[in-house]
Amino acid sequence: MSELPKVGIISCSGEDCPGGNISREATLKVLHDLRPEETATICLPLFLAGGEGERGFAKRFPTITVDGCGKLCAAIGTTRFSNKPSVEINLEDYPDFSTLKTEEKWHIQESSSNLVEKLATDIANHVDKIRNTSE
Amino acid sequence: MSEAKKIVIPCSGIGKAFGTVSREATYQLTETGHQEEYRTVCLPLLVAGNQDAIDLLKKSKVYTIDGCPKKCATLSVERTGIDVTMEVMIPKVLAKNTDHKPGTVRDIGPNGVFLAKDIVNIILEEGSD
Amino acid sequence: MSEGGIGSTFMSVAREKIPWWPEVDNNKCDGCAGEFDCLKFCPHKVYKIIDGTLLIEVENKYNCVVFCRACQKMCPKDALSFPNKSDILKIIKEARST
Amino acid sequence: MSKKYILPCAGFDRPGGKVSKIAVDIIQSLDSSSIIGSIGALAAERPGEIKDLRSSDVVSIDGCSVKCASKMVEKHSAREFEAVEVTAFVDSTDNEDEKARAVVDMVQQHWATATTAPPKTIEPESLEYDFLTEMIDKFILRVKKGLFYSDNDFWVQQEEDLVRVGLTDLLQQMISDVFFVELTDVGHHVEFGDELGSFESTKIAMEIISPLSGTVVETNTNLEDSPELLNEDPYGAGWLYVMHPDDISELDLLKPADEYMTYGVEKAKRELGKKVSK
Numbered sequence: 001m002s003e004l005p006k007v008g009i010i011s012c013s014g015e016d017c018p019g020g021n022i023s024r025e026a027t028l029k030v031l032h033d034l035r036p037e038e039t040a041t042i043c044l045p046l047f048l049a050g051g052e053g054e055r056g057f058a059k060r061f062p063t064i065t066v067d068g069c070g071k072l073c074a075a076i077g078t079t080r081f082s083n084k085p086s087v088e089i090n091l092e093d094y095p096d097f098s099t100l101k102t103e104e105k106w107h108i109q110e111s112s113s114n115l116v117e118k119l120a121t122d123i124a125n126h127v128d129k130i131r132n133t134s135e
Numbered sequence: 136m137s138e139a140k141k142i143v144i145p146c147s148g149i150g151k152a153f154g155t156v157s158r159e160a161t162y163q164l165t166e167t168g169h170q171e172e173y174r175t176v177c178l179p180l181l182v183a184g185n186q187d188a189i190d191l192l193k194k195s196k197v198y199t200i201d202g203c204p205k206k207c208a209t210l211s212v213e214r215t216g217i218d219v220t221m222e223v224m225i226p227k228v229l230a231k232n233t234d235h236k237p238g239t240v241r242d243i244g245p246n247g248v249f250l251a252k253d254i255v256n257i258i259l260e261e262g263s264d
Numbered sequence: 265m266s267e268g269g270i271g272s273t274f275m276s277v278a279r280e281k282i283p284w285w286p287e288v289d290n291n292k293c294d295g296c297a298g299e300f301d302c303l304k305f306c307p308h309k310v311y312k313i314i315d316g317t318l319l320i321e322v323e324n325k326y327n328c329v330v331f332c333r334a335c336q337k338m339c340p341k342d343a344l345s346f347p348n349k350s351d352i353l354k355i356i357k358e359a360r361s362t
Numbered sequence: 363m364s365k366k367y368i369l370p371c372a373g374f375d376r377p378g379g380k381v382s383k384i385a386v387d388i389i390q391s392l393d394s395s396s397i398i399g400s401i402g403a404l405a406a407e408r409p410g411e412i413k414d415l416r417s418s419d420v421v422s423i424d425g426c427s428v429k430c431a432s433k434m435v436e437k438h439s440a441r442e443f444e445a446v447e448v449t450a451f452v453d454s455t456d457n458e459d460e461k462a463r464a465v466v467d468m469v470q471q472h473w474a475t476a477t478t479a480p481p482k483t484i485e486p487e488s489l490e491y492d493f494l495t496e497m498i499d500k501f502i503l504r505v506k507k508g509l510f511y512s513d514n515d516f517w518v519q520q521e522e523d524l525v526r527v528g529l530t531d532l533l534q535q536m537i538s539d540v541f542f543v544e545l546t547d548v549g550h551h552v553e554f555g556d557e558l559g560s561f562e563s564t565k566i567a568m569e570i571i572s573p574l575s576g577t578v579v580e581t582n583t584n585l586e587d588s589p590e591l592l593n594e595d596p597y598g599a600g601w602l603y604v605m606h607p608d609d610i611s612e613l614d615l616l617k618p619a620d621e622y623m624t625y626g627v628e629k630a631k632r633e634l635g636k637k638v639s640k
Contacts, residue, residue, distance in 0.1 A: 006499055013147045014177035015161050024149065028241050031149075040499050040635060041150045045207035048182040048214065055395065057500035073179030080184065081395075151538065152564060203539045204590040226541040226564075226590055233542055236564065274513050275615060307566065331514055331555040331571045338567075349555040357615070 004131045007035075008042040008054075008063040009123060010085070012074040018105040019068025019091035025108055026119035027066050034124040038131060044074055047081040058082035062130045064123060067091060087126045091119065141173045141220075141262055142192060144181075145200040146208040152237040152247060153202025153225045159243060160200055160223075160251035164258060172262070173198075181211045189215045196220040198258050221261045223254050274330045277359040284352050285310065285325035286335060292343035293319055302335040302344065310335075330356075366473060367418035369399035369435055371425030371448070377458070378425025378448040384462035385423060385448075389469060404434045415439050421446060421469050444472045493597075494623050498630045503623070504531040506597045510613045511622035512573035514555075515629075517597065518616060521604070527558075527573060528601040529592060532626045536633050537563040540592045543585040545602065551577045554612060558603065561589065570602060574612045580604035 011027035014020035031039050042063065046054045058078055065074035065085040075088040091097050096115050097105065104112045145161040148154025164173045180188035192212065199208035199222045209222045228250055229235065237247030272279045286302075295318030303311040303320060312323035322328075330352065336344045370386045373379030386398050397418060403411035415435065420443035422431035432445040446468045448461060494505045509517040515533035519526040534540075542562040552558055558570040558578070582601050585591055591600040617625060 008500070011149060012177070012179045013149055013158075014179050015145060015147060015158060015175045016177045017179075020177065024147075027149065032241065042500065043148050043150055043154075043207070044182055045146055045148065045178050045211055046205060049205055049207035049210040051205065051207075052394070053497070053500040053502045056497060056502070061499075071177075071180065071183065071185065073177060073183040073185070076184070077179060077182035081182075153539065204594045224590070226539045229541045229564075230589065233562070305567075329514070332569065333557070334560075334567060334569055350553050353554050360615070 004038070005061050006040045007038060007086075007127045007130050008040045008058055008061055009066065009127075010042045010044050010058070010063055010074045010078050011066045012068045012072075013044065014068050014071075014073060017068045017071070017073075018102070019097065021068075021106065021108055022097075022112055022116055022119065023066045023068040023074075023091055026116045026123060029116065029120040030123045030127065034120060035127050038127055044077055047077050055082045062086040064089065064126050064130075066119070066123060086130050089119070089123065089126075091115075094119070140195050141198065142195045143173055143175050143198045143200065143258065144178050144208045144212060145175070146202050146206075147178060148202045148207065149240065151202055152240050152243050155240050155243045156225055156237050156247045156250050156254070157200040157202050157208070159248060160254035160258075163251055163255045169259070173258075178208055178211055181215060189217070192217045196262070198262070199223070200254060200258075201225065221258065223257055225250065225254065228253055228257065269324065269327045272326075275356050275360065277356050279326045279330075281359050282330055282352060282356060284330045284347055285322055285328040286333075286344045286346055288320050288322065289343045289345065290319050292341045293339075294341060295319055296340060301338045301340065305338045306335050365414065365418040366393070366396040367399050367414055367420045368396060368469065369401065369404070369415075369420065369422045369431045371423055371431050372401040373425050373430070376425055380425075381448045381458050381461045381465065382423040382425050382431075384458060385465035385469070388462060388466045392466075392470075401430060401434050404438055407438075412438050416441070419473065420444070421472055423465060423469070424448065444469075446472075494619055496623060496627050496630075498627060499635055501535060501630060501634045503535070503626055503630050504597075505619045505623045505626060507619045509597070509619060510573070510616035511619070511625075512571070512616055513625065514571040514573065515626075516571060516573040516602075518573050518613065520610075520613070523606070524579060525574065525576070525605050525607050525610075526601050527603045527605055529570070529596055530622075530626070531596050532630055534593050534596045534600075535630075536565075537561075537568060538565045538593075539563055540589045543589045543592065545581045545583075545585065546578060548578050548581060554615070561592065573616060574605070574607055575609060576605040576607040578603050579606050 009027050009030060011023045012020055013024040031041050042054050059082050063078060063085045064087045065078050067074045067090045070092050075085055078085050100112055143161050143164050145157030146154055147158045161175050165175050176188050176191060197212055197217060197219050199212055199219050201208045202225050209219050212219050235246040235249045237250055238244030270280060274282055300320060308327040310322055310324055310328045311320050314321050333346050368386055368389060370382035371379045374383055389396055390398055397414050416439050420435055422435045422445045424431050424447045426449055435443050446465055448465060492507050496503045509519050511517050515530045517528050517530055540561050540563045544559050546559040552572045553575045556572050558572045560569045581603055
């Protein structure tokens, strides 16, 4: 088992947010498929509801926040209750996202699943980068 | 945005199948036939302290769906000083449908969809008053 | 729930000294018609499918959690059996006292 | 504003300083997320300390009219902050603990009224001192002191002639949310390691494995309607049985809290945080 720190990934998962499903899906892909051993699942709502564990983790370990819109709930929520994320990703910064039709943003379809792949790859690369520099 | 006065907020926990079930129930309620009456507001907005979201909740009946006893959705709403009209605790819903244990957080399977439907019914029943 | 396995201890006794694991009666076992309930159920990877058959065998016997018999209940053919618990406890107690 | 930062007077050899120290200890025990600042670290201009100070809702506690703490905050942060002076309570009481309480009240009042303050995050559990705790990644593992633990992750608490039995916080976290509990009847007799009913969670169906031999004299019937108590309060309201033990010396077979913690941490490292997605 690696002694490098785990990286927490916090997805906005917003239910009423155009990119909530894409951010959630990409985050789950990294957590489960791409970097299962290197990452920790962090539940954003638990920050507010009193997840001592989640908050404590995010205070001591590096985190990546993944937001589905410019309201940046994941980044703001994490900073507010724990610490500044190492990397803040906003789906709106992806040109591919703005060209999606509304329906393709909301629910993952073929066109949006490419973006999920791309986003997941980017998150995974950030995980590697963070862990390499923290050696 | 519709003028819906009833707001459903799921926990959407990302670590457990129940989180995805809460989400599925919310989409069933807000996208298939009941959208005039029900809508959802991002729970993360409350975590981030978004004032618009809090103001909207103040004017509405709020229904929360929680996947575990940590009650993130309910507590997050209550901590903004707003009362929850009804909270649905998914393990309780499963307790009366023990054959419908959902799949995983990424694929809740037909059992998860079934549970979500039951949650929708529970909320609709209360909301019809 | 823990995967004990070789090298672990149970009640301060080396796991390898405790003869606790299921025995499969292959006259009764029919592999649940390909469903393999016990294999799917056990989170400790105790079972494996015997290659090319519809039968199950115990692969990692020391992964089996001492005193746990949850898989036995899952078995529709009642093909799984475990040692007597009090015999096992006796073995554990003796090993602890030496 | 995200964090709470309290800067106490550092003159711990003086009465006001001592009161500040007592006060911040209370504050931290009430809310472990609050940051206790250090005048020394600010004086040395440690970057992390200054960053905390500047990104928090700050309260300074001054032990005397020299106001070192407030001056230190003013020097390193341009923002408004709340200053509490211990000497302000000098007439009300001579008791240091009472003064400290008054300081705590002032600080809490400030945070309650500060519109930008985040919601209170006090958990009742963090007020308890009778637990051993360890953090494994994001998991907080709690082992209650004074109990005996089986390697199957059940606990036993001695209550005069009887024992109370439950499952551990580790087991609760491993199995995840329980939605169904089937308890055995009063009068049922079991041997060590025998089955004492079962429960089902979103992850697994499991037997309750008795951590000692004895006869059930009481069952926690609340669990039938509220199985979530097993997850919420495994050492308290989520207890399983009260039993009459056959032989209390069987407790020797179990682990005391500190040993179980060592065992539990190893187990937790293997078992917790596994991501289930088939």
